[in-house]
Amino acid sequence: MPRASAAAAAQTAEEILRSAIRLLAERGFAEVSIDEVARDAGVTRGAVYHHYANRLGLFTAVAGALQAAVARSVVSAAESAGDAPEQQLRAGCHAFLDAITSASTARTLLVDAPSVIGWSIWRAQDAQNSAAELRLALAEVGVEAELVDPTTAQLSGAMNDAALWISEQPDRAAAREAAHRVLDRLIDAILPRTPR
Amino acid sequence: MPRASAAAAAQTAEEILRSAIRLLAERGFAEVSIDEVARDAGVTRGAVYHHYANRLGLFTAVAGALQAAVARSVVSAAESAGDAPEQQLRAGCHAFLDAITSASTARTLLVDAPSVIGWSIWRAQDAQNSAAELRLALAEVGVEAELVDPTTAQLSGAMNDAALWISEQPDRAAAREAAHRVLDRLIDAILPRTPR
DNA sequence: CTCCTTTACGTACTATGTGTATGTAACAGA
DNA sequence: TCTGTTACATACACATAGTACGTAAAGGAG
Structure with a gap:
C-alpha cells in the first residue's frame, strides 16, 4: 500500500479511533485487541501503533x-x-x-x-x-x-x-x-x- | 513436595486468596499476574489453577x-x-x-x-x-x-x-x-x- | 492392612497478544 | 531533483494465560 498524504493519514487515525470506540462500547477494553481494531479499521497493527503510543494510549484517546x-x-x-x-x-x-x-x-x-x-x-x-x-x-x-x-x-x-x-x-x-x-x-x- | 491433607489444602487455597487480595488492592487486576500471586503465596501456578478455575475465577473469589x-x-x-x-x-x-x-x-x-x-x-x-x-x-x-x-x-x-x-x-x-x-x-x- | 481411586499439587508446553525493531515507498519541502 | 521525514507494513521478541500431563500422597472401601 503506497504511503498516504497528511490528510489521508489524519483520516486513517480517525477511522482507527471510530473502530475502537465502537468495539470498546460493544465488548469492553479487556475483550478488544489492537489487532481487532486494526482489522476493523482496514489497516494493520503497524498503523495503530504509528498513530497511538500503545493500547492504553488508544484507549485514552477514545475516552x-x-x-x-x-x-x-x-x-x-x-x-x-x-x-x-x-x-x-x-x-x-x-x-x-x-x-x-x-x-x-x-x-x-x-x-x-x-x-x-x-x-x-x-x-x-x-x-x-x-x-x-x-x-x-x-x-x-x-x-x-x-x-x-x-x-x-x-x-x-x-x-x-x-x-x-x-x-x-x-x-x-x-x-x-x-x-x-x-x-x-x-x-x-x-x-x-x-x-x- | 508431598501432597497435602484436606485441611492443608484448604489453607493453601486461603493463602492464595490472601495474597491475591493484597496484591489486587495494591496494584489492581491488570497489573497482577497469576504467577505473581502464586509466588507471593509460596506455591506454583499449578496450585492456583487447581483451586481456582482461572484468573477471573480467582478475582471473583476475591471480590x-x-x-x-x-x-x-x-x-x-x-x-x-x-x-x-x-x-x-x-x-x-x-x-x-x-x-x-x-x-x-x-x-x-x-x-x-x-x-x-x-x-x-x-x-x-x-x-x-x-x-x-x-x-x-x-x-x-x-x-x-x-x-x-x-x-x-x-x-x-x-x-x-x-x-x-x-x-x-x-x-x-x-x-x-x-x-x-x-x-x-x-x-x-x-x-x-x-x-x- | 492393602489396594485403588481421587486429590493436590508441580512441570512442561501451547497459544495469544503486546510491544518493538526494521524495512520501504511515497510525500513534501529545499 | 534530491533528501529527510512520514505513514505505514512486516517480522520478531517477550510475557502471560491456559492446558495437558505427571506424580505422590491422602483417604476411604474391602
Missing part, C-alpha cells in the same frame, strides 16, 4: 473523545438554561445523564475508564472537563466550601450509576424518567435551603 | 470475599440501630462507607470488579448482598415503588464515589467526616417528608 462530547452537551445545556445558578446546575446534571446514556458511551466512560486509566488519574482528567462545571455550579449555588468536593464526588457518582442503571433497563424512556426524578430530589437536598 | 465482609458490617450496624427503618437506613449507609474505606478494598470492589466481572453481572451479584439491604430499607422507608430501583442505584453510586474520594484524600478522618455529612443530606432528600 477523551467521548468525554469531550459529553462535556459539550453539558456546557451547552447549562448555558441555555438562563442565568440562575440553580437552573444551570439542574440543566447540566440532566444533560449529563441524557448525553451519557444516549450514545453507547456509558460502559467505556464509566466502567472501563476508571479501571484502565486508573481512578485517580481519570478523575483528575475529568476534573478538567464536566466535573469542573459541576464543582463550580455547586459552589455558586451555595454549598459550603469544605463540602464542595465530597458533594461533587457523590452527585457525580449518583449520576454515573443512574446512567449505568438506565442503560440496562428494557424500557429506556421510563427508566430515564424515573432516574431524572430521583436526581432532582438529590439536587434538592444539596441546595442550601429548598422548600417544597 | 466475593470482600463483598461479604462489607455486607456483614452493614447488616450488623443496621441491626443494632434500633427498629425505626430510617435509623436502620442511615446506620447501614454510614457503615457501608466506613467498611469499604477502612480496609483497602475500595479499589478492588468499586473500580476493578465492575470492569473485570462486568457491570451488570456484578450488580446482580451485589443485589443479593448489601444492595438488597439498601433496596429493602428504601422501600420500608416509604420510597415510591417505581423509584426504589433508581434510588438504590443513585444512592449506591453516591456512596461508592464517596468512598473512592475519601480513599485519596490526605486527611482521611476529615474527608470521612465531610462525606458523611453530605451523605446525610442525600438521605434526607430521599426520605418522603423530612422537616429540618
Whole structure:
C-alpha cells in the first residue's frame, strides 16, 4: 500500500479511533485487541501503533473523545438554561445523564475508564472537563466550601450509576424518567435551603 | 513436595486468596499476574489453577470475599440501630462507607470488579448482598415503588464515589467526616417528608 | 492392612497478544 | 531533483494465560 498524504493519514487515525470506540462500547477494553481494531479499521497493527503510543494510549484517546462530547452537551445545556445558578446546575446534571446514556458511551466512560486509566488519574482528567462545571455550579449555588468536593464526588457518582442503571433497563424512556426524578430530589437536598 | 491433607489444602487455597487480595488492592487486576500471586503465596501456578478455575475465577473469589465482609458490617450496624427503618437506613449507609474505606478494598470492589466481572453481572451479584439491604430499607422507608430501583442505584453510586474520594484524600478522618455529612443530606432528600 | 481411586499439587508446553525493531515507498519541502 | 521525514507494513521478541500431563500422597472401601 503506497504511503498516504497528511490528510489521508489524519483520516486513517480517525477511522482507527471510530473502530475502537465502537468495539470498546460493544465488548469492553479487556475483550478488544489492537489487532481487532486494526482489522476493523482496514489497516494493520503497524498503523495503530504509528498513530497511538500503545493500547492504553488508544484507549485514552477514545475516552477523551467521548468525554469531550459529553462535556459539550453539558456546557451547552447549562448555558441555555438562563442565568440562575440553580437552573444551570439542574440543566447540566440532566444533560449529563441524557448525553451519557444516549450514545453507547456509558460502559467505556464509566466502567472501563476508571479501571484502565486508573481512578485517580481519570478523575483528575475529568476534573478538567464536566466535573469542573459541576464543582463550580455547586459552589455558586451555595454549598459550603469544605463540602464542595465530597458533594461533587457523590452527585457525580449518583449520576454515573443512574446512567449505568438506565442503560440496562428494557424500557429506556421510563427508566430515564424515573432516574431524572430521583436526581432532582438529590439536587434538592444539596441546595442550601429548598422548600417544597 | 508431598501432597497435602484436606485441611492443608484448604489453607493453601486461603493463602492464595490472601495474597491475591493484597496484591489486587495494591496494584489492581491488570497489573497482577497469576504467577505473581502464586509466588507471593509460596506455591506454583499449578496450585492456583487447581483451586481456582482461572484468573477471573480467582478475582471473583476475591471480590466475593470482600463483598461479604462489607455486607456483614452493614447488616450488623443496621441491626443494632434500633427498629425505626430510617435509623436502620442511615446506620447501614454510614457503615457501608466506613467498611469499604477502612480496609483497602475500595479499589478492588468499586473500580476493578465492575470492569473485570462486568457491570451488570456484578450488580446482580451485589443485589443479593448489601444492595438488597439498601433496596429493602428504601422501600420500608416509604420510597415510591417505581423509584426504589433508581434510588438504590443513585444512592449506591453516591456512596461508592464517596468512598473512592475519601480513599485519596490526605486527611482521611476529615474527608470521612465531610462525606458523611453530605451523605446525610442525600438521605434526607430521599426520605418522603423530612422537616429540618 | 492393602489396594485403588481421587486429590493436590508441580512441570512442561501451547497459544495469544503486546510491544518493538526494521524495512520501504511515497510525500513534501529545499 | 534530491533528501529527510512520514505513514505505514512486516517480522520478531517477550510475557502471560491456559492446558495437558505427571506424580505422590491422602483417604476411604474391602
